[in-house]
Amino acid sequence: MASLTFLLGLSAAVTLAVGQDCTAGNAVNYNLREVGQRNTLDWRMWLQRDNTPISFWHDVPLWPNETNRRVVNMVVEIPRWVDGKIEISRDEPLNPIFHDSRNDAPRYVESVWPHKSYPFLYGSIPQTWESPNFNHSFTGEPGDNDPVDIFDIGQDAGYVGQIKQAKILGGLALNDGGETDWKIIAVDVNDPLAPLVNSYEDVETYRPGLLKAYRDWFTYYKVARGDGLIEIVEDNYQNASFIQTILEDSHDTWLELIRGEVDSNEINYNQTTRPGAGGSYVNASSTVEAFDIPRSNTSQPAAQKPARFEEWYYLNWDFSLAELPTSNGTC
Ligand SMILES: *[C@@H]1O[C@H](CO)[C@@H](O)[C@H](O)[C@H]1NC(C)=O
Ligand SMILES: *[C@@H]1O[C@H](CO)[C@@H](O)[C@H](O)[C@H]1NC(C)=O
Numbered sequence: 001m002a003s004l005t006f007l008l009g010l011s012a013a014v015t016l017a018v019g020q021d022c023t024a025g026n027a028v029n030y031n032l033r034e035v036g037q038r039n040t041l042d043w044r045m046w047l048q049r050d051n052t053p054i055s056f057w058h059d060v061p062l063w064p065n066e067t068n069r070r071v072v073n074m075v076v077e078i079p080r081w082v083d084g085k086i087e088i089s090r091d092e093p094l095n096p097i098f099h100d101s102r103n104d105a106p107r108y109v110e111s112v113w114p115h116k117s118y119p120f121l122y123g124s125i126p127q128t129w130e131s132p133n134f135n136h137s138f139t140g141e142p143g144d145n146d147p148v149d150i151f152d153i154g155q156d157a158g159y160v161g162q163i164k165q166a167k168i169l170g171g172l173a174l175n176d177g178g179e180t181d182w183k184i185i186a187v188d189v190n191d192p193l194a195p196l197v198n199s200y201e202d203v204e205t206y207r208p209g210l211l212k213a214y215r216d217w218f219t220y221y222k223v224a225r226g227d228g229l230i231e232i233v234e235d236n237y238q239n240a241s242f243i244q245t246i247l248e249d250s251h252d253t254w255l256e257l258i259r260g261e262v263d264s265n266e267i268n269y270n271q272t273t274r275p276g277a278g279g280s281y282v283n284a285s286s287t288v289e290a291f292d293i294p295r296s297n298t299s300q301p302a303a304q305k306p307a308r309f310e311e312w313y314y315l316n317w318d319f320s321l322a323e324l325p326t327s328n329g330t331c
């Protein structure tokens with residue numbers, strides 16, 4: 001897909017029309033720089049502000065408008081119905097988006113019936129950090145060393161590298177193999193559902209069954225590759241006001257990271273927006289030279305996805321992987 005230029009200010013007009021102050025009002029000129037072939041490990045995508053590479057993680061504000069903390073910026077890593085595990089790179093300068101690997105090959109999620117691929121837009125919340133340096137008070141487990149994850153339940157299919165504004169409705173606290181990994185449920189502020197819902201409980205009225213279907217998806221999405229179920233702490237969604245405090249705490253933790261005050265766990269925290277934050281600041285006008293970023297877009301057609309990721313995988317009632325018995329019968 002070609003890179004896109006878009007204005008955050010566009011959504012301001014729409015949301016103000018329904019009586020909400022969801023945006024900062026200032027138009028930000030974001031676009032993308034993409035090199036290589038999608039579905040390969042060499043492919044990279046950088047976010048640009050005014051045509052200059054910046055960091056998806058450290059340079060996009062967490063809140064479009066700090067006075068309304070129910071609306072956050074979301075970086076779309078995996079658009080709806082995409083199955084490549086595409087995410088922000090932790091350890092590369094300016095944290096470009098890349099295709100994560102498993103056994104030295106591009107990683108995909110298996111489609112578990114009745115879902116196809118990722119059944120929502122999936123991404124992360126900039127300027128947050130699930131630090132592995134301490135046990136999270138809600139889960140008792142250390143963080144997974146990534147920004148906080150978020151999924152948008154709206155109609156927009158999205159695209160990789162999109163920056164959108166989403167209203168937070170709640171969240172699931174996953175304990176994934178001993179790591180805290182919050183999944184925040186949200187809806188794009190421009191979706192027709194957004195003005196109708198203020199917390200996850202409201203979703204049940206307009207989208208019956210959605211909450212359970214998505215909670216189950218996070219519980220079993222790694223089963224088809226041979227892993228166990230993922231525990232959801234307290235087994236249900238947490239409310240939007242609690243999630244707001246979780247995000248505020250994770251933002252404070254992130255501030256300690258970019259100020260160089262704590263063990264960074266190999267995260268590259270070079271950023272272009274806060275000159276006061278210790279050694280992590282880089283003047284945006286010098287990022288291409290400083291980090292030897294490719295000078296132009298050179299994207300190529302996507303590589304073929306392995307055939308087994310075109311198949312359905314089925315689960316038993318207990319969420320174990322269903323296998324057909326061998327049969328001598330005839331058709
Ligand atoms: C931010 O939100 C507040 C409260 O909703 C509103 O009064 C203010 O105008 C907004 N700021 C901008 C820049 O849109
Ligand atoms: C986290 O909790 C475990 C026990 O569950 C404990 O062994 C470990 O020391 C704690 N880590 C920190 C950094 O407090």
Ligand SMILES: *[C@@H]1O[C@H](CO)[C@@H](O)[C@H](O)[C@H]1NC(C)=O
Nearest residue numbers: 234237238239240241242243
């Ligand atoms: C929201 O969740 C927190 C944490 O579980 C809880 O303490 C609080 O009472 C809840 N608030 C509402 C309004 O339900």
Ligand SMILES: *[C@@H]1O[C@H](CO)[C@@H](O)[C@H](O)[C@H]1NC(C)=O
Nearest residue numbers: 272273275282283284285286
């Ligand atoms: C960044 O570099 C440009 C070009 O050298 C310079 O004009 C600008 O003042 C610098 N910005 C800061 C904040 O230092």
Ligand SMILES: *[C@@H]1O[C@H](CO)[C@@H](O)[C@H](O)[C@H]1NC(C)=O
Nearest residue numbers: 002003004031032295296297
């Ligand atoms: C990449 O392409 C997008 C639009 O397709 C454009 O806005 C951007 O400036 C290009 N970047 C470079 C470095 O050429």
Ligand SMILES: CC(=O)N[C@H]1CO[C@H](CO)[C@@H](O)[C@@H]1O
Nearest residue numbers: 093267268269270279280291
């Ligand atoms: C804090 C941080 O991530 N610093 C990095 C900024 O970029 C330079 C140049 O690539 C690295 O050497 C630093 O480690």
